[in-house]
Amino acid sequence: MVSLAISISIVCTTHSSLAAKQGLPLPNQIISWVILALSLVVPLLSVTFLFQRLLSIFLSFMSSYLLLSTGYEAFFPVALSCLMFVWIFMEQEILVKQGSSFKQKLNCIDFSCSADIAQLRQLNLDDTRRAFFLVFFIVTAFFGTGNIASINSFDPASVYCFLTVFNPFVMGALMMWKILIPFILVMCSFETVQISAQISSKSLFLIVLVISDIMSLHFFFLVKDSGSWLDIGTSISHYVIVMSMTIFLMLLSGLAHWLTTKKIDIRRKKKPHTT
Numbered sequence: 001m002v003s004l005a006i007s008i009s010i011v012c013t014t015h016s017s018l019a020a021k022q023g024l025p026l027p028n029q030i031i032s033w034v035i036l037a038l039s040l041v042v043p044l045l046s047v048t049f050l051f052q053r054l055l056s057i058f059l060s061f062m063s064s065y066l067l068l069s070t071g072y073e074a075f076f077p078v079a080l081s082c083l084m085f086v087w088i089f090m091e092q093e094i095l096v097k098q099g100s101s102f103k104q105k106l107n108c109i110d111f112s113c114s115a116d117i118a119q120l121r122q123l124n125l126d127d128t129r130r131a132f133f134l135v136f137f138i139v140t141a142f143f144g145t146g147n148i149a150s151i152n153s154f155d156p157a158s159v160y161c162f163l164t165v166f167n168p169f170v171m172g173a174l175m176m177w178k179i180l181i182p183f184i185l186v187m188c189s190f191e192t193v194q195i196s197a198q199i200s201s202k203s204l205f206l207i208v209l210v211i212s213d214i215m216s217l218h219f220f221f222l223v224k225d226s227g228s229w230l231d232i233g234t235s236i237s238h239y240v241i242v243m244s245m246t247i248f249l250m251l252l253s254g255l256a257h258w259l260t261t262k263k264i265d266i267r268r269k270k271k272p273h274t275t
Contacts, residue, residue, distance in 0.1 A: 003035055003042065007063040010035075014161050024164045032067050032161040036177075039064040044264045048112040050192060054085075057188050057259055061181045067161045068178040073145040080141065080182055084189035087133060091193050094126065109195060111260040123203055130197065131207035134190050135215075138249065141182035142241075180252075187249070187256035201253060209246050216242045 014028050039060045046056040058081040065077045156166075159174050194201050219239040224232050 001059055003038070003063040004059050004066070006031065007035060007066045010161055011066060011069075018160060018164075024160060028161065029163070035067065036064050036162070040259070041264070043259055044262050045266065046263075048110050048261065048263050050109040050111065053111055053260055054188060054192065058084075058185060061184060065178060065181045068158050068174060070157045076145050077182060077185060080144065080185055084137075084185060087137070088189060088192050088196070091130065092196055095197065098126075109192075111191075111195065112263065123199070123207070127197070127199060127204060128207055130190075130193055131204050131211060134186070134204075134208060134249075135211050135245075137186045137189075138183065138245070141186050142179075144182060183252050184255060184259070187252040188260055191253070191256045191260050201257075205246070205250065205253070208249060212242060212245045215245075 010028050010032055014024060017023065017025050017028070042060045043053065043056040046052050058077070062077050062081070066074050156171070158178070159171050162174060163170060191201070194204060216239065219235070219242050222235055223239055224235045226232075
């Protein structure tokens, strides 16, 4: 929360300084890079209980996203995070109403204790819904405020908190990180749903693989080899994006597992007293 408040202050002061033609203040630039670097470390300092860890992850990445936003798009991760909590509560309510023997209280779920979930049960129809929601939210996160194509025509004001000198490689890397942040929020929520339902993520990814294969077949038959270059390129890019979705989700799943289960203990262990 402190990081988010600092990010809001940095954005406001940077905008005022640039509007007054005074350039990017050096303290603002340093703090912006520090917040960006700590966005992957700060969540690991919190406890591994479900709500505390998820709130830490969401707030930490919101801070980085806010520094890379220029307007209303800064509210997108806020809305997406609220939607993810609704999804988590919805899945929990379904488990309770069904009287499932695998239901757990959300307040009692510890990511570190639920890290190694084996095949506790077989797949059922509800798992198809969970996998479909994952694909739906990933697509929503991808096209929520922009996609890969937006890097070619992005507003340079998005990176003014980090640098004002033209540097295509650094700017491109910052924009890629901005695009990845909503994906990380979705995958961390999916990790929570998977643990609360007590099913292996590998089993759910099999359903995701089937859904992505069906989508890839659909877009394969929509690939065009005639017409304008824009139509041809768009049809091919849609097919490539769907085909690479599974590998991309597996990599993000590993990152989400690391963010939710790992913990950095900065307290020194006390040495036992010898008598």
